[in-house]
Amino acid sequence: MGFARTCSVALVGVEGVVVEVQADLEPGVAAFTLVGLPDKSLVESRDRVRAAVVNSGAEWPQKKLTVGLSPASVPKSGSGFDLAVACAVLGAAERIDPAAIADLVLIGELGLDGRARPVRGVLPSVLAAAEAGYRHVVVPEQTAGEASLVPGVSVLGVRSLRQLIAVLCEEPVPQEEPEDEGRPDAMLAGLLVPGAGVGTGLAGDRRAGAGHTPDLAEVVGQHTARTALEVAAAGAHHLLLQGPPGAGKTMLAERLPGLLPPLTRRESLEVTAVHSVAGILPPGEPLVRSAPYCAPHHSATMQSLVGGGQGLPRPGAVSLAHRGVLFLDEAPEFSAKVLDALRQPLESGHVVVARSAGVVRLPSRFLMVLAANPCPCGQHTLLGTGCECPAAVIRRYQARLSGPLLDRVDLRVGVEPVSRLDLLGREGREGRGEPSAAVATRVQEARSRAAARLDGTPWTVNSEVPGHELRVRWRAAPGALGAAERDMERGLLTARGLDRVLRVAWTVADLRGRDRPAAEDVDLALQLRTGISRGVPATVGGWP
Missing domain, CATH: 3.40.50.300 (P-loop containing nucleotide triphosphate hydrolases)
Structure with missing residues (x-):
């Protein structure tokens, strides 16, 4: 009789749950049972693991084999448990030391020839393992870079089950050809x-x-749309x-x-x-x-x-x-x-x-x-x-x-056809539109102002701030909301619409370097939302 355990990770959406993979060998008719709420692709791992173990030079135990995935109440899917199941079986058969795999997290699929193949979700799986206190992870070589993004975790990338067995048994590691990138x-x-x-x-x-x-300099004309694009980027509108x-x-x-x-x-x-x-x-x-x-x-x-x-x-x-x-x-x-x-x-x-x-x-x-x-x-x-x-x-x-x-x-903008003069004239030929890098610099500065103002709150950009906070905690300049109030009375703005106008106004103020929105900032926000001209120029290439 033999028993061994190791660990892998089950993904539920983008969250990982550490799963203990247990293997138990008992005298009896040779059979392989997999329990613990596996799906069809995971049930098929029995045949993949058996072939991979045999083709890796190890002997498959001719006994009654039961592999359990715990906790059994968590649904488990995919082929990422193959490495863990194979090592648990070899540990129970005493081909490898059960103590060497007890604290390992193994994530990867096995081919019938024993080669380790990448699976989806390695990063969230390793993050879950790290949060659970595990510090040693084994993954296929192709996903080792992804797994290494998690700090505090030692990652071993292997090309095959044969290599992993050699590492665990402290034997010379056989050379394996890397996977063909053309497969x-x-x-x-x-x-x-x-x-x-x-x-x-x-x-x-x-x-x-x-x-x-793609660079914004390639866009000819469309001044209002370019302004809306800049405001959208600065405030995530x-x-x-x-x-x-x-x-x-x-x-x-x-x-x-x-x-x-x-x-x-x-x-x-x-x-x-x-x-x-x-x-x-x-x-x-x-x-x-x-x-x-x-x-x-x-x-x-x-x-x-x-x-x-x-x-x-x-x-x-x-x-x-x-x-x-x-x-x-x-x-x-x-x-x-x-x-x-x-x-x-x-x-x-x-x-x-x-x-x-x-x-x-x-x-x-x-x-x-x-x-x-x-x-x-x-x-x-x-x-x-x-x-x-x-x-x-x-x-x-x-x-x-x-x-x-x-x-x-938040922003609704009409995009009119570009005129022949804009497209084929001097501006169009020389591509004098402002480049993305210059606009991105202003966007970054505006976001930095917003982040400093919102420091210590659950929000990071203007579009996330609740309307109540904008009306009470961060108020616009006196008299700045006159046009917005008139639009509400005329039915052009809902209560949610007013809150969104305030958010856009704060973004415009951040782009202009102001401490709080002025009347012209609110007017531009209204113009970009309703499409009704407020006599405010929608400039591109810097804020007046």
Whole structure:
């Protein structure tokens, strides 16, 4: 008889639960039983582990074998338990010292030939192990860099079960050829980009061409839209761009991530954990350092946008865009139910998805950009272009963006076609638009002012501050809200709308270096929300 135990990690959403893997050998007919609420892919590990052990030169025990995964009440899925199950079995058979694996956390899949293969969710798994007090982790070599992001944890990357057995038994470590980068599963991470499966375009790298980073200097004209983009980046305000096809809505949205500040270490770990669970981390880049950009196709389903799937839910596009930008191009073409599902994450910064296998809480604090045409043909606002859409059709098309959803969008800007003079004149030829780097500098300074003001509070950017605090604790200058109060009396602003105007006004004040919003700051915030001119110039290339 023999008994051994080791540890692995079960993922529930992006949170990890340390699982004790126990192996027990008893005399009897040779059989392999796996218990502890495993799913089908985990049950299949019995055949993978048996073949991997035999092909690694070890003897498979011809006894009654029971492997238990504790706690048994936690659902367990995936192939990441293979390494732990194999070592527990070898420990029970006394091929390796059971004491050598008792405090190890092993995460990885095994091929039939015994090679260790990477799995999703290594970073959140190692974070969970570290929080539980474990200090030694074994993962496949390809994911060792990702696991090493967690401080205070010793990481061993192995290429095969044969190598791991040699390390644990203090034997000479055999040489193994590295995995072929051209094999299909090694290329998978390069094919899957944030939002994959929901029809992304430039998600992830945000490149219009190889080696090219979109720059705001390439945008000609569109002064009001550029100002709205800068305000959105500085205060993390949601943005609606409305205009005819070809006016530059997508071009503007693709340049918004370049205006956002680099992710902090904590934010980078949050984003990397989500992308690791989704299996979309680029090879050789274990840490996501810049704001992600996710652009799902308008045919996206509810599950692909907010999260879901078989068994325990997986992250959707709103979680893949966490701490970054979620761009919904052709927003009215999305399903109304899909769009309305965004209300909760827009307010709370997370999504709670309930399925029969459990309830998962996924992070989803993103900056949303909506792009919409004014009518089905897109020419409704253009004079002399012959829009023939009936008025009823136009109303139905615009009503696809519901009032409750639009009320949560702080900035609503019209994007008009660029004139021939702007596009082909001297400004267009010389590309005199202000570059992203200059705008990003102002955005960073504005965010620093907001962070200093909000220090010691639960909020980090202006868009998160409750309206009550803005009306009581951080008040605008005397008389600054005159225009906003009149708009409320006329029914142009709701109570939530007034709070959002105040948030935008604070962002404008931060960009202008003021201690609190003045009347012109509130007027510009109203202009950017309602689209009604207040006589305030929306300048680009510096604040007056």
